[in-house]
Amino acid sequence: GEDVEQSLFLSVREGDSSVINCTYTDSSSTYLYWYKQEPGAGLQLLTYIFSNMDMKQDQRLTVLLNKKDKHLSLRIADTQTGDSAIYFCAEWGDTGGFKTIFGAGTRLFVKA
Amino acid sequence: DGGITQSPKYLFRKEGQNVTLSCEQNLNHDAMYWYRQDPGQGLRLIYYSQIVNDFQKGDIAEGYSVSREKKESFPLTVTSAQKNPTAFYLCASAEGPGLAGNSYEQYFGPGTRLTVT
Numbered sequence: 414g415e416d417v418e419q420s421l422f423l424s425v426r427e428g429d430s431s432v433i434n435c436t437y438t439d440s441s442s443t444y445l446y447w448y449k450q451e452p453g454a455g456l457q458l459l460t461y462i463f464s465n466m467d468m469k470q471d472q473r474l475t476v477l478l479n480k481k482d483k484h485l486s487l488r489i490a491d492t493q494t495g496d497s498a499i500y501f502c503a504e505w506g507d508t509g510g511f512k513t514i515f516g517a518g519t520r521l522f523v524k525a
Numbered sequence: 526d527g528g529i530t531q532s533p534k535y536l537f538r539k540e541g542q543n544v545t546l547s548c549e550q551n552l553n554h555d556a557m558y559w560y561r562q563d564p565g566q567g568l569r570l571i572y573y574s575q576i577v578n579d580f581q582k583g584d585i586a587e588g589y590s591v592s593r594e595k596k597e598s599f600p601l602t603v604t605s606a607q608k609n610p611t612a613f614y615l616c617a618s619a620e621g622p623g624l625a626g627n628s629y630e631q632y633f634g635p636g637t638r639l640t641v642t
Binding site: 421443444446448453454455456457458461463501505512513515516517518 | 565567615632634
């Protein structure tokens with residue numbers, strides 16, 4: 414079945430850029446998303462990209478999509494301690510039966 | 526102010542008891558979802574509903590039940606048949622499929638942490 418994979422941990426220094434990577438298997442993915450989860454809270458949608466795009470920028474966030482390699486990345490510029498959280502990659506496509514498939518999440522640690 | 530609410534935030538139950546988790550949304554979304562999250566793990570889909578009076582099993586439906594009698598509400602019952610019910614439960618909603626321009630992103634509630642002893 415469809416799968417989304419992410420590395421589990423990433424540690425960066427405050428002020429540096431963070432890059433969180435994700436790979437997916439569903440070649441018919443239509444939308445790909447990045448969600449953020451702070452401790453003890455629900456998930457918050459950060460941004461999403463349509464599959465016919467290869468880049469989307471929103472303030473400090475840049476999403477890159479390599480559809481050929483089924484690779485998605487989220488770059489956070491000037492990472493702050495408030496960015497420390499779990500980041501989930503997710504995809505939605507026709508083969509998912511209207512279900513969104515989530516990765517296991519990448520825990521981002523930002524060191525002051 | 527539109528959103529999705531879950532109550533209570535923390536819930537404690539004795540083993541063998543059924544418990545119902547509440548999820549309400551005022552976003553006028555057709556689709557609603559229940560996920561389970563265990564420590565250090567991603568989300569696992571329990572049940573989902575694309576429209577009122579209809580719902581489907583997700584990947585881990587055993588020991589759970591749901592109802593969707595109203596568009597705004599999608600309660601989840603954790604039954605005594607669920608072998609390991611202690612977890613963080615997340616409810617989400619989304620616009621239904623088939624709407625033009627729909628990007629299907631899900632909106633999440635704040636979660637309910639259930640502890641069964």
